[in-house]
Amino acid sequence: MAANATGDPVSRRPGVARTVLSADDITRIVSRIAHQILEKTTGGAGVVLLGIPTRGVPLAHRLARRVHAVEGVDLPVGSLDPTMYRDDLRLRGVRPLEVTEIPDGGVDGQVVILVDDVLFSGRTVRAALDALAAYGRPRAVQLAVLVDRGHRELPIRADYVGKNMPTSRRESVAVRLREVDGADGVLILPPAPDPAAAGEPAARDRA
Amino acid sequence: MRRHLLTTEELSRDDALLVLDTAERMARVAEASVRKLPTLRGRTVVNLFFEDSTRTRTSFEVAAKRLSADVINFSARGSSVSKGESLKDTAQTLEAMGADAVVCRHSASGAPHRLASWVRGSVVNAGDGTHEHPTQALLDAFTMRRRLGRIEGLRVTIVGDVLHSRVARSNIWLLATLGASVTVVAPPTLLPLGVSAWPVEVSYDLDAVLPKSDVVMMLRVQRERMSAAYFPTEREYSRRYGLDVDRAAILPEHALVMHPGPMVRGMEIASQVADSARSTVVEQVANGVSVRMAVLYLLLGGSGEVS
Numbered sequence: 001m002a003a004n005a006t007g008d009p010v011s012r013r014p015g016v017a018r019t020v021l022s023a024d025d026i027t028r029i030v031s032r033i034a035h036q037i038l039e040k041t042t043g044g045a046g047v048v049l050l051g052i053p054t055r056g057v058p059l060a061h062r063l064a065r066r067v068h069a070v071e072g073v074d075l076p077v078g079s080l081d082p083t084m085y086r087d088d089l090r091l092r093g094v095r096p097l098e099v100t101e102i103p104d105g106g107v108d109g110q111v112v113i114l115v116d117d118v119l120f121s122g123r124t125v126r127a128a129l130d131a132l133a134a135y136g137r138p139r140a141v142q143l144a145v146l147v148d149r150g151h152r153e154l155p156i157r158a159d160y161v162g163k164n165m166p167t168s169r170r171e172s173v174a175v176r177l178r179e180v181d182g183a184d185g186v187l188i189l190p191p192a193p194d195p196a197a198a199g200e201p202a203a204r205d206r207a
Numbered sequence: 208m209r210r211h212l213l214t215t216e217e218l219s220r221d222d223a224l225l226v227l228d229t230a231e232r233m234a235r236v237a238e239a240s241v242r243k244l245p246t247l248r249g250r251t252v253v254n255l256f257f258e259d260s261t262r263t264r265t266s267f268e269v270a271a272k273r274l275s276a277d278v279i280n281f282s283a284r285g286s287s288v289s290k291g292e293s294l295k296d297t298a299q300t301l302e303a304m305g306a307d308a309v310v311c312r313h314s315a316s317g318a319p320h321r322l323a324s325w326v327r328g329s330v331v332n333a334g335d336g337t338h339e340h341p342t343q344a345l346l347d348a349f350t351m352r353r354r355l356g357r358i359e360g361l362r363v364t365i366v367g368d369v370l371h372s373r374v375a376r377s378n379i380w381l382l383a384t385l386g387a388s389v390t391v392v393a394p395p396t397l398l399p400l401g402v403s404a405w406p407v408e409v410s411y412d413l414d415a416v417l418p419k420s421d422v423v424m425m426l427r428v429q430r431e432r433m434s435a436a437y438f439p440t441e442r443e444y445s446r447r448y449g450l451d452v453d454r455a456a457i458l459p460e461h462a463l464v465m466h467p468g469p470m471v472r473g474m475e476i477a478s479q480v481a482d483s484a485r486s487t488v489v490e491q492v493a494n495g496v497s498v499r500m501a502v503l504y505l506l507l508g509g510s511g512e513v514s
Contacts, residue, residue, distance in 0.1 A: 081232070084246040084274075084504070094509030096225070102239075134241035147274040 003143040025182035029162035033144055034066035036160050045074045048110045050080040053098035054118040058179035073157035076103035082127035108136040119145040122156035149173050211323045211330045215341045215381035229501035230349050233317050247276035250507050253306040257283040257313045263333050267310045270499035298325040307507055329506040337371050341469055344377035346498040350487050359386035359481045364416050366392045367426030367475055370399050390416050396437040417457050424465040425475045451477040463487050
């Protein structure tokens with residue numbers, strides 16, 4: 001049932017997968033976003049990083065490590081699972097729940113930065129904003145994503161974007177991270193030959 | 208996960224673990240400042256209770272409400288059931304009202320199974336006769352895993368009225384599926400005839416079993432189900448099979464004392480033992496809500512198609 005974290009989407013599909021970001025690219029992007037966060041939040045004052053599972057969580061930890069390396073600040077890191085707030089629960093089989101871990105200081109009055117791998121329709125972020133409200137009232141909420149692939153369905157934008165990546169709706173973006181997949185990289189997968197038969201993996205529906 | 212939760216006997220290991228893992232996530236919701244999720248908004252859960260049970264019904268009601276489902280309590284007393292309506296007619300009525308899930312407690316073993324064949328929604332067995340009470344077993348397993356870190360390899364002793372206990376049956380099947388070894392201890396009159404076919408050891412000597420137990424689960428003596436004399440006197444039962452302070456002292460340091468409630472203090476369990484640090488009685492109630500939220504989410508949270 002866990003269609004997202006599993007398997008290797010490339011091997012299931014004919015056609016050529018294009019690598020669009022290498023491991024080094026990802027390292028540089030994380031580094032740049034860490035600097036941007038420090039700049040925009042004046043040294044990270046009151047910032048809490050919340051990763052959206054699965055791959056947003058290791059990204060949030062990487063950003064925190066990078067911020068620490070640059071300015072010696074320790075930002076609280078947690079995770080926020082938006083699953084139970086999604087608007088498409090009834091459209092498919094039941095989804096397994098992921099971990100929500102709010103750092104001890106809570107989110108009241110803080111600047112919460114949501115971290116995710118791919119920004120697509122914006123529906124995951126919408127759900128995450130609702131989930132966040134159950135844990136308190138942040139002073140501000142910002143969004144950091146590794147890849148913005150366009151095709152927004154809601155009025156949502158990211159404050160920090162690793163790479164803007166124009167894609168076709170029929171393509172998939174697969175983000176791989178060492179902590180989850182064993183290696184870093186971002187690939188664009190060609191359209192599935194038969195969308196009805198393809199057990200759609202990961203990145204396509206993440207947003 | 209299948210469409211219904213009727214027994215733990217038919218519950219696969221994967222599904223059982225999925226319920227426990229999901230319940231773990233639900234337990235975290237209780238820590239949020241807003242303890243309400245929109246997940247089952249617009250769904251209707253009917254509590255259909257033909258037997259009195261304040262705690263189980265309330266637990267299901269709290270669980271469904273935390274997930275924003277609408278809850279209708281349909282108790283036999285004061286309804287058309289007391290006027291002679293059959294289970295099938297009641298089921299059709301609920302069906303017509305658009306119930307997405309029916310949580311059913313009935314004094315007849317197998318009633319929820321029948322119900323499941325009549326309604327389109329999901330049926331959750333909340334206790335049927337002397338047959339099963341699956342959510343109780345799941346919350347007990349959840350409590351063991353939270354306290355002791357695992358279930359596999361645990362030595363669990365179930366003491367008391369096994370004959371009439373659906374809690375015991377559900378626990379025995381679930382714990383066997385999850386790899387614990389179960390010993391039942393009871394007077395011979397309170398063990399069912401078929402106990403030799405169950406995946407359990409049988410003992411009549413509580414003092415011999417306790418030092419080798421990681422968990423001891425005390426069952427309530429169900430006076431209301433007893434039509435004959437199963438033991439000479441309550442005092443004798445209590446002396447041989449009750450968990451008093453001296454007996455609790457021979458348990459291993461880490462061992463848990465569990466009770467599904469309601470307890471009869473001084474009968475199967477001494478007050479001091481029920482209130483001790485190793486007793487999980489109150490935790491079990493809190494965990495019950497998390498486990499029932501998990502079950503409702505897994506049955507109703509998706510499109511209904513098995514994935």
